Amino acid sequence: MDDIFHYIDDHLNDSLAELTELCKLPSVSAQNTAIEETAKHVSGLLRDLGFEARVLPKQGGHPVVYAEQSGLSTRTLLFYNHYDVQPAEPLELWSSPPFQPTLRDGKLYGRGVSDNKGNIAARLAALRAWKEVRGELPCAVKFCIEGDEEIGSPQMEEFVAEQRELLAADACVWEGGGVTWEGVPQVLMGVKGLLYVELESNTVNRDAHSSYGTVLPNAAWRLAWALASIKGPDERVLIDGFYDDVRPSTPEERAAVEAMPAEEAETLKSYGVEEALTGVRGLEYRLRHLFEPTATIDGLTSGYEGEGAKTVLPARAMAKMDFRLVPDQDPDDIFTKLRRHLDSRGFSDITLRLVAGVRPARTPVSDPLVEVVRRAVVDAYGREPIIVPTMAGTGPLHPFVATLGLPTADIGIGYPVANIHAPDENIRVEDFRAGAKGIAALLQRFAEG
Amino acid sequence: MDDIFHYIDDHLNDSLAELTELCKLPSVSAQNTAIEETAKHVSGLLRDLGFEARVLPKQGGHPVVYAEQSGLSTRTLLFYNHYDVQPAEPLELWSSPPFQPTLRDGKLYGRGVSDNKGNIAARLAALRAWKEVRGELPCAVKFCIEGDEEIGSPQMEEFVAEQRELLAADACVWEGGGVTWEGVPQVLMGVKGLLYVELESNTVNRDAHSSYGTVLPNAAWRLAWALASIKGPDERVLIDGFYDDVRPSTPEERAAVEAMPAEEAETLKSYGVEEALTGVRGLEYRLRHLFEPTATIDGLTSGYEGEGAKTVLPARAMAKMDFRLVPDQDPDDIFTKLRRHLDSRGFSDITLRLVAGVRPARTPVSDPLVEVVRRAVVDAYGREPIIVPTMAGTGPLHPFVATLGLPTADIGIGYPVANIHAPDENIRVEDFRAGAKGIAALLQRFAEG
Numbered sequence: 001m002d003d004i005f006h007y008i009d010d011h012l013n014d015s016l017a018e019l020t021e022l023c024k025l026p027s028v029s030a031q032n033t034a035i036e037e038t039a040k041h042v043s044g045l046l047r048d049l050g051f052e053a054r055v056l057p058k059q060g061g062h063p064v065v066y067a068e069q070s071g072l073s074t075r076t077l078l079f080y081n082h083y084d085v086q087p088a089e090p091l092e093l094w095s096s097p098p099f100q101p102t103l104r105d106g107k108l109y110g111r112g113v114s115d116n117k118g119n120i121a122a123r124l125a126a127l128r129a130w131k132e133v134r135g136e137l138p139c140a141v142k143f144c145i146e147g148d149e150e151i152g153s154p155q156m157e158e159f160v161a162e163q164r165e166l167l168a169a170d171a172c173v174w175e176g177g178g179v180t181w182e183g184v185p186q187v188l189m190g191v192k193g194l195l196y197v198e199l200e201s202n203t204v205n206r207d208a209h210s211s212y213g214t215v216l217p218n219a220a221w222r223l224a225w226a227l228a229s230i231k232g233p234d235e236r237v238l239i240d241g242f243y244d245d246v247r248p249s250t251p252e253e254r255a256a257v258e259a260m261p262a263e264e265a266e267t268l269k270s271y272g273v274e275e276a277l278t279g280v281r282g283l284e285y286r287l288r289h290l291f292e293p294t295a296t297i298d299g300l301t302s303g304y305e306g307e308g309a310k311t312v313l314p315a316r317a318m319a320k321m322d323f324r325l326v327p328d329q330d331p332d333d334i335f336t337k338l339r340r341h342l343d344s345r346g347f348s349d350i351t352l353r354l355v356a357g358v359r360p361a362r363t364p365v366s367d368p369l370v371e372v373v374r375r376a377v378v379d380a381y382g383r384e385p386i387i388v389p390t391m392a393g394t395g396p397l398h399p400f401v402a403t404l405g406l407p408t409a410d411i412g413i414g415y416p417v418a419n420i421h422a423p424d425e426n427i428r429v430e431d432f433r434a435g436a437k438g439i440a441a442l443l444q445r446f447a448e449g
Numbered sequence: 450m451d452d453i454f455h456y457i458d459d460h461l462n463d464s465l466a467e468l469t470e471l472c473k474l475p476s477v478s479a480q481n482t483a484i485e486e487t488a489k490h491v492s493g494l495l496r497d498l499g500f501e502a503r504v505l506p507k508q509g510g511h512p513v514v515y516a517e518q519s520g521l522s523t524r525t526l527l528f529y530n531h532y533d534v535q536p537a538e539p540l541e542l543w544s545s546p547p548f549q550p551t552l553r554d555g556k557l558y559g560r561g562v563s564d565n566k567g568n569i570a571a572r573l574a575a576l577r578a579w580k581e582v583r584g585e586l587p588c589a590v591k592f593c594i595e596g597d598e599e600i601g602s603p604q605m606e607e608f609v610a611e612q613r614e615l616l617a618a619d620a621c622v623w624e625g626g627g628v629t630w631e632g633v634p635q636v637l638m639g640v641k642g643l644l645y646v647e648l649e650s651n652t653v654n655r656d657a658h659s660s661y662g663t664v665l666p667n668a669a670w671r672l673a674w675a676l677a678s679i680k681g682p683d684e685r686v687l688i689d690g691f692y693d694d695v696r697p698s699t700p701e702e703r704a705a706v707e708a709m710p711a712e713e714a715e716t717l718k719s720y721g722v723e724e725a726l727t728g729v730r731g732l733e734y735r736l737r738h739l740f741e742p743t744a745t746i747d748g749l750t751s752g753y754e755g756e757g758a759k760t761v762l763p764a765r766a767m768a769k770m771d772f773r774l775v776p777d778q779d780p781d782d783i784f785t786k787l788r789r790h791l792d793s794r795g796f797s798d799i800t801l802r803l804v805a806g807v808r809p810a811r812t813p814v815s816d817p818l819v820e821v822v823r824r825a826v827v828d829a830y831g832r833e834p835i836i837v838p839t840m841a842g843t844g845p846l847h848p849f850v851a852t853l854g855l856p857t858a859d860i861g862i863g864y865p866v867a868n869i870h871a872p873d874e875n876i877r878v879e880d881f882r883a884g885a886k887g888i889a890a891l892l893q894r895f896a897e898g
Contacts, residue, residue, distance in 0.1 A: 152758065192660065194760070196758040196760070203722070204720040204721060204722055205720055205721035206720070208720060209842070210743070210745045210747060210771050210773070211641065211743075211773055211840075211841035211842045211843070212716075212720075212738075212841070213743030213744070213745035213771075213773060214726070214737050214738045214741055214743055214773075214841060215713070215716070215717075215725040215726050215729065215734060215737060215738055216716075216717075216720055216722065216725070216726065217722060217726055218745060218746060220746035220747075220748070220749050220768075221676075221680065221682075221745075221746055223749070224673050224676040224677050224746065224749075225677055225681070225682050227670075227673040227677075228673050228674055228676075228677035231670065232674070233670075233674050233795065264664070267661075267664070267665075268664075268665075271653040271654055271655070271657060271661075271665055272653060272654035273652070273653055273665065273666060276664040276665070277663070277664050277665065277666055280664065285664060288663050288664060289661075289663045289664055292663055294659070294660075294662030294663055295662070296659045296662035296667060296670075296760075296762055297667060297669035297670055297673065297751070297752070297763070298659060298669075298752050298753050298758075298759060298760060298761050298762070298763070299669070299751055299752035299753035299754045299759070299761070299763065300669050300672070300673075300749040300750060300751040300752065300754070300763075300766060301749060301750060301751075301754040302746070302748055302749040302750075303746065303747050303748035303749065303769070304747050304748035304769055305748045305749070305750040305767075305769075308804060309601065309645040309747075309769070309771070309804045309805050310747060310748070310769070311643070311645070311745075311747060311771050311843075312747050312748070313745055313747070314746070314747070314748065314749075317749060318754075319669075320752070320753055320754075320758070320759070322659050322662075322758070322760050324659065324660055324662060324663075346682065355757060355758045356758050391660075392660035392661070392663060393658070393660045394660070394760075
């Protein structure tokens, strides 16, 4: 692999220049800017590397860039990425313009340099090295690069189902992970799902003078009581059947979590808290964080929210909630159970709206793909990776695991202070270099089977 | 009294013109506009009627207009009023400019025409009639007209205590009530008190990604649980000792409430609800509304309140609450009990701020003043009034009852759709006429003892 690695080293600046050009395109899916242009630009980059590339329309969303190229082995590796980015706002908190990537102190700053254009560019760097040095890829490669990831990948399940044959492969490499605080590369094997809902109470037909608190129903009280019925201070979710489909972690998964570094002290300190909820620590903290579902109030609004006193009995109150789900919980099923819970607890007056649903997915840590990825990481980084059975976050992994039936793993160029989704998003150039080599090695290890 | 009543009739337009001029002054206490000018204008009107009038400074607030004039009887009647008004916003909902009073269909529209400048003007009309027709008032009269009522009368307790001798009297007529939907004049004998607080939860030092719902404390959850601990869906306040100082209603008060008209159907219909809280009806509804304290959530704010989904674990959540208190509850005592409640229920992390406190007060319906006022109402309106033992709302009555030791009663020119505190505030000219006559008759009846 040294010839390939050398090529990556020698052409690192070209790859960073390619990334810089890609990040100049403000493809903010939430704001619907530069979407078509970026999709075309990305498919052009793939075509330059010998891919047959297409921009496919997606029902209810932005187009998907699809590309494929054969290789020495008939085994096919599918890369999932996304070309859309988060909004750059608040702009005033950036040290340099978000869409003019800037190199400072060994780091490249700009929106998308990490999430996810940096990973696209690192993968292209690896593929270019193979093509230029060996003339051919070691295995067949496909790309599925969507433009809606930052707005929840609407209808990705349907798209994958429709394009099942086109996307057929032997394994899938996910959008891009990174290294730990200590610089240890991580291999991520799954994601949580998500159910996002709004709960709304409407009682009287207009705000009333608060002296009517004696006799008129108060929307804020109804909402507070409904919320308190969903989860208590012991953090146990009280919805009947909520935990029914939680898949127990396997001994292999627990062993993997045990081998993970303890980041809890750093996390808690960074958020200024003394201890984690219910006092969990160590392994228990990590198991909770990775394998337990959540019920989170994301926002509350009702009545008078300004300065000082206004004596008003609110006609309307609204809460936003999300539930991070774990396999095999299903957002539609949890939504139904939540509705049933509210009805049975006397809150049939609370309106419940489904805002978004994403299904959870995990590839077992015992899957042979893990060993393939582990070897590639050792080739590129010179050290053993940490195998992370699942992230605590959410992504559209489910259709790739369930519909395509693929084992999946996630490696990439990120690090803990990449500031993704925030001002001054950045990557370290050395992580980009190592990440590109990791992908190059993975192609070889994967081709070997 | 016919000579006096005729004078009021003959000079009604002059009195309305005086009210119109007074309402052109935008004395919005919350916005601190035209305060000094209005205080001077009001003291000038009183001086024109032979009063010795002064503008007294009040610690921590706007000046108070004080005036006095002797009469045939040495008995002294104190009128409490306020010259400040609520903000006129939202301006676009007014049919005519709020500070250019406009007469339409027998109604005068403008900010303050009812609350409370209309009552000042009606009282001046009565006094002028006495002076012009008889040359002298039948009893001594004092006025205490404050400029802070619409912002909670800060430090009125202290002001009354300091001016105890100046304000000494035999009875006090409160700011101004009105007639029912059926046109029956009401005599109001008391007010509820108020405790207004903010509850704030601060957990993490900044909003976190909601995937941390597993391990990081969520301010919105803390607040929801704390609120739900204060009152449950059965409407019973759960603060230890909250009801300890609730003075039971007397048989006379209950009899008075029984004699009141049932307005519940109209109220419930107007707010679009089928039934009152906990299904109370009839006499039970009225007793609850007048004699029971409340715990009301006035506002909620936390995390993401915009459109769609943002997955955020809020660092901060805030609720505004008010408690309408009844004699002999004390806002400071209830505040202490609320703090103790939160601490004992595991919510010592919730910050509690006292925003405003007003003490409740009632004059017994058996007080001789009631008979005096009843006779005056019969003289002026030709019908029996309803005696209302207390309003459900709040006002700075307590120091007049407790510090000055006065019996108090409240009659005035309002009606149920006066839209006080709202756009298109208005009075019916005929209510103004009858109200002025009511005050004129009251002076006579009061002088008689």
